[in-house]
Amino acid sequence: MEKQVEQRLRGLPVSPGIAIGCLRVEARDCSAPPIHPITTEELPDEWRRFEAALVRTEEELTALKQRVEAVSGATEAAIFDAHLLFLRDRTIMSKLKSELPLRMQNIESVYYAVVQNFMEVMRSVDDPYLRSRVMDIRDVLQRVLRNMQSGNSVQRMLPPGESKCILAAYELTPGDTAELDRKNVLGFVTETGSAMSHTAILARSLGLPAAVAVPRLVMDSRTGSPAILDGYEGVLIINPTEETQERYQSLRAEREKAYRELVEMRELPTVTTDGHRVHLAANVEFAHEFESIHRSGAEGVGLYRTEFFLLGSGGSMPDEEAQYEHYRKLLEECAPHEVIFRTLDAGGDKLPFEPNAEREDNPALGWRGIRVSLSRVQIFKQQMRAILRSSAHGKAGIMFPMVSGVTEVRRTLELLDECRLELRELGLAYDEKMRVGVMIEVPGAAMMADALARYVDFFSIGTNDLTQYTIAVDRVNHRVASIFRVTHPGVVRLMARTIEAGIPTTICGEMGGDLNMLPLLVGLGATEISVGTHLLPVVRVAIRHLNYAECRNMAQRALQAEDSATIRSLSRDIALKSYPNLF
Numbered sequence: 001m002e003k004q005v006e007q008r009l010r011g012l013p014v015s016p017g018i019a020i021g022c023l024r025v026e027a028r029d030c031s032a033p034p035i036h037p038i039t040t041e042e043l044p045d046e047w048r049r050f051e052a053a054l055v056r057t058e059e060e061l062t063a064l065k066q067r068v069e070a071v072s073g074a075t076e077a078a079i080f081d082a083h084l085l086f087l088r089d090r091t092i093m094s095k096l097k098s099e100l101p102l103r104m105q106n107i108e109s110v111y112y113a114v115v116q117n118f119m120e121v122m123r124s125v126d127d128p129y130l131r132s133r134v135m136d137i138r139d140v141l142q143r144v145l146r147n148m149q150s151g152n153s154v155q156r157m158l159p160p161g162e163s164k165c166i167l168a169a170y171e172l173t174p175g176d177t178a179e180l181d182r183k184n185v186l187g188f189v190t191e192t193g194s195a196m197s198h199t200a201i202l203a204r205s206l207g208l209p210a211a212v213a214v215p216r217l218v219m220d221s222r223t224g225s226p227a228i229l230d231g232y233e234g235v236l237i238i239n240p241t242e243e244t245q246e247r248y249q250s251l252r253a254e255r256e257k258a259y260r261e262l263v264e265m266r267e268l269p270t271v272t273t274d275g276h277r278v279h280l281a282a283n284v285e286f287a288h289e290f291e292s293i294h295r296s297g298a299e300g301v302g303l304y305r306t307e308f309f310l311l312g313s314g315g316s317m318p319d320e321e322a323q324y325e326h327y328r329k330l331l332e333e334c335a336p337h338e339v340i341f342r343t344l345d346a347g348g349d350k351l352p353f354e355p356n357a358e359r360e361d362n363p364a365l366g367w368r369g370i371r372v373s374l375s376r377v378q379i380f381k382q383q384m385r386a387i388l389r390s391s392a393h394g395k396a397g398i399m400f401p402m403v404s405g406v407t408e409v410r411r412t413l414e415l416l417d418e419c420r421l422e423l424r425e426l427g428l429a430y431d432e433k434m435r436v437g438v439m440i441e442v443p444g445a446a447m448m449a450d451a452l453a454r455y456v457d458f459f460s461i462g463t464n465d466l467t468q469y470t471i472a473v474d475r476v477n478h479r480v481a482s483i484f485r486v487t488h489p490g491v492v493r494l495m496a497r498t499i500e501a502g503i504p505t506t507i508c509g510e511m512g513g514d515l516n517m518l519p520l521l522v523g524l525g526a527t528e529i530s531v532g533t534h535l536l537p538v539v540r541v542a543i544r545h546l547n548y549a550e551c552r553n554m555a556q557r558a559l560q561a562e563d564s565a566t567i568r569s570l571s572r573d574i575a576l577k578s579y580p581n582l583f
């Protein structure tokens with residue numbers, strides 16, 4: 001049996017907290033088989049099971065080849081020759097022979113690990129043809145694993161009684177994350193991803209510790225291994241020693257105590273030492289989070305991302321009536337505070353609006369946000385009517401995502417007026433004074449903030465997308481995660497320009513929850529900051545330690561700076577001086 005040494009894998013911390021449990025590994029599109037130890041006496045049987053699965057797979061592939069040949073011809077069928085060759089690939093077989101006696105685990109789990117390694121190597125080669133073969137290898141792997149399970153499958157993936165796990169996945173889409181079973185998942189870690197991705201944002205909403213962009217995660221982790229996930233530092237510790245476990249247990253207790261103390265200050269106003277008031281609201285993705293609005297001391301919801309409610313269930317979209325009931329309930333729960341409903345923001349890296357629609361080469365620049373809504377007017381109006389109707393029962397606001405200029409806003413406001421008229425004709429009540437806003441996340445919109453301010457009541461700066469589009473860095477691509485800089489001077493100047501337009505402006509991107517950035521945001525003059533509910537207590541206390549005049553001076557200097565590092569350190573210096581204990 002391999003000696004279990006403690007191993008640390010480092011990535012980016014995206015959601016705070018500490019999870020202690022067992023790993024469950026999910027590779028790309030192909031789940032890891034259960035793992036269990038075997039004895040030396042069981043080795044010959046393992047090989048026999050494996051050989052039988054290879055023979056079954058061979059038969060399947062040959063039959064498939066013949067069928068495709070008959071229907072489409074020899075060229076199309078040739079792909080199965082490649083599959084058959086791979087099935088008994090010499091490199092794989094010899095690696096399996098050497099690894100099995102070392103690991104002494106059921107053969108399918110070792111085979112899986114060997115093939116995963118092989119695929120990772122193939123993915124990294126320069127030759128595009130070889131890279132494209134990875135899909136074929138994965139197909140063969142899946143077939144073999146299936147054929148092994150049909151015999152005497154062993155479901156001993158986790159130690160007895162250990163149903164909760166830390167999920168280690170190659171990748172999790174926002175949809176996968178939204179569907180995670182919170183009762184059984186203690187936290188997650190992925191090989192891809194970035195801090196601004198929706199997957200990371202969802203982890204924070206779900207209150208799950210998480211780390212992303214962990215190199216070699218899938219290759220180095222095994223299902224069933226004990227592990228600790230440190231979501232503060234972005235570290236996954238596999239096979240932690242007893243000493244490490246104890247240290248983390250006490251760290252977890254300490255952190256939880258400090259957090260409870262911050263939450264106890266929820267009634268205190270968010271005001272700087274020199275009396276400047278900043279409104280503090282919550283970002284919400286899931287209806288269940290509304291419970292925590294009052295507990296966290298939020299003064300309302302600054303951003304309700306309605307897409308998870310509208311598209312998250314996988315079924316058909318809720319109709320106007322169902323939406324109205326839902327929005328109304330949320331408003332009642334949040335009373336007397338305001339809830340800003342952001343209309344559907346589908347597409348891009350989020351949930352697709354039409355899952356079977358044609359693939360886009362550049363989804364971030366494609367059919368997303370307000371563009372989807374404006375080309376599906378009936379659905380858009382349904383949502384707007386539902387929000388308007390709910391406004392009769394509480395303080396509602398509406399805002400539109402991914403706006404790029406005045407033309408879209410004019411059209412949107414026309415449709416909103418049509419909705420008002422329709423409701424009046426039906427004798428249905430709504431709040432005439434409901435505030436209307438737009439998100440500023442596209443540089444073109446930020447440049448036009450003065451004009452847009454004539455049409456709407458407020459702005460909400462989505463720093464995640466504004467950064468992505470201003471400096472052309474994909475917010476979800478882990479290869480460029482390290483150059484995703486919210487303090488790029490171009491981004492900061494666009495934010496300043498937006499705020500200078502003179503209407504109330506919220507910061508609702510992830511930047512608002514970064515303690516280092518609060519002096520800059522307050523200094524630029526943001527009137528509201530909206531962050532995930534778990535971050536709210538610490539942001540409140542941090543702002544209460546800031547001096548507004550000092551932040552304003554610093555922000556003016558930041559606007560003259562030439563690079564992101566200078567801006568970051570200007571803001572961070574004040575943060576470290578003002579609230580060193582909160583870090």
Ligand code: PEP
Pocket residue numbers: 201303305345441461462463464465466508509510
């Ligand atoms: C943003 O882009 O900063 C934002 C708040 O919107 P989302 O993260 O939902 O795209």
Ligand code: MG
Pocket residue numbers: 401441462464465
């Ligand atoms: Mg956005």
